Amino acid sequence: MEQHVSAVEYHEHHGGGTKEIKRVTIILTALTLIELALGYSMVYMSEASTSRHVIKGVILILMLAKAFYIVAYFMHLKQEIRNMIMTICIPLFLFVWFIIAFLYDGQSYNNNRNTYNPYYKVHSSQKAPELRPENEDNGQEKKKSME
Amino acid sequence: MATTTTVSAPPAKLWGGGRSPFNVEYGKIMMWYFLMSDTFTFGAFLISYGTTRFATNGWPDPNKVFESFPGLGNGYPLLFVSLMTFILIISSVTMVLAVQAGHNMNKKAVVTNLILTIIGGLAFLSCQALEWTHLYHEGAWWGRNPFPNWNGTVSTTNFTNFFFTITGFHGFHVFSGVIINIVMLIMTLSGVFERRGHYLMIEKAGLYWHFVDLVLVFVFTCFYLV
DSSP states (O other): OGGGHHHHTTOOOOTTOHHHHHHHHHHHHHHHHHHHHHHHHGGGSOTTOHHHHHHHHHHHHHHHHHHHHIIIIISOGGGSOHHHHHHHHHHHTHHHHHHHHHHHHHHHHHHHHHHHOHHHHHHTTOBOOOSSOTTSOTTSOOOOOOO | OOOOTTSSSOOOSTTSSSSOTTSSOHHHHHHHHHHHHHHHHHHHHHHHHHHHHHTSSOOOOHHHHSOEETTTEEOOTTHHHHHHHHHHHHHHHHHHHHHHHHHTTOHHHHHHHHHHHHHHHHHHHHHHHHHHHHHHHTTOBTTBOOOOOTTSBOOOTHHHHHHHHHHHHHHHHHHHHHHHHHHHHHHHHTTHHHHHTOOHHHHHHHHHHHHHHHHHHHHHIIIIIO
């Protein structure tokens, strides 16, 4: 067993055990259920309303919380040495600018298209055929005319 | 845990050389670094999805697109994808339990939990296949988007392109994760880890599986909720 020592000696942390796993599972389930409840509440809201944007923001924060719990407890990152935690977490801050820059860019592109591309505004106002008419049988295949 | 009796002096300093300064074995840190690269891949996909959405005037309402449940028909937004999310979260829990059983050198528990994880993964893939088939039969595919925007206008094919590409990539990762877990199961049953004296390989497979679950958390939010 001599040659196994070098691998096994690293393997010291046992973390919180089954109790911690149960606790984190319950937290993740609760977060998911809250997200679903919020998502479902948005079904009946109009698309451009402010409350819809607020709820989307809350859902995003819940999503980040779920990500934290999975990475910290299920992947045991919390129990690693601080320097290793930083190896993983610091590069993720690149995402902050990544997301801001690209979404801003997308918005800017949208503004430019609407201002300078007359065909785009017309094209994006075309009415679409209804997808699943209410009185139609659910099992029937419907071949809709494509864009 | 194991003692360092085989070396003349214990390498106490982390950065003194001769040991990992992070106190993890090579394979584990390499798996973490691979997961970082995969994080940026999926991050790039999802951010490009966001950019395209911001750049487009109208977009389909996901609650109108994804509203069917196998056997129950239409009118149940969020239900099927919630089931898929829970399946993958539970399979993540069983994977953590497998890793923990490995810490305790409990081969039987490792086998049981690996089997449960594999079943969860296969169940998720089946659900995803059902979802894709249903959407296909509604006329959706790469380059074909039958769903109107939320404001009733004709929608862009970017919607279905992104959906099938990103969920396809994720599904492929789930599939490869299931294959890896099956290999882990076979190795466990053959007693490979008993002979080695540690179940660290299961831990590395566990990292990959949790990553797959994590990606679903983000994909689920970006496509179905937001």
